[in-house]
Amino acid sequence: MARRRGIMSDHFKEELARELGFYDTVQKEGWGGIRSRDAGNMVKRAIELAEQQMSNK
DSSP states (O other): OOOOOOOOHHHHHHHHHHHTTOOHHHHHGGGGSHHHHHHHHHHHHHHHHHHHHHHHH
């Protein structure tokens, strides 16, 4: 099976994980170790940031 390429860069995901407080889990266990809730909050925050950026233009 082909691996899908993500929309968000690894750097951006790491920044969001730091901001949301679960980057230590990512470092220890990888992205598969985070909770579904954390993943959802990460997507929600990314959308918020994108909306803010779009409204500033």
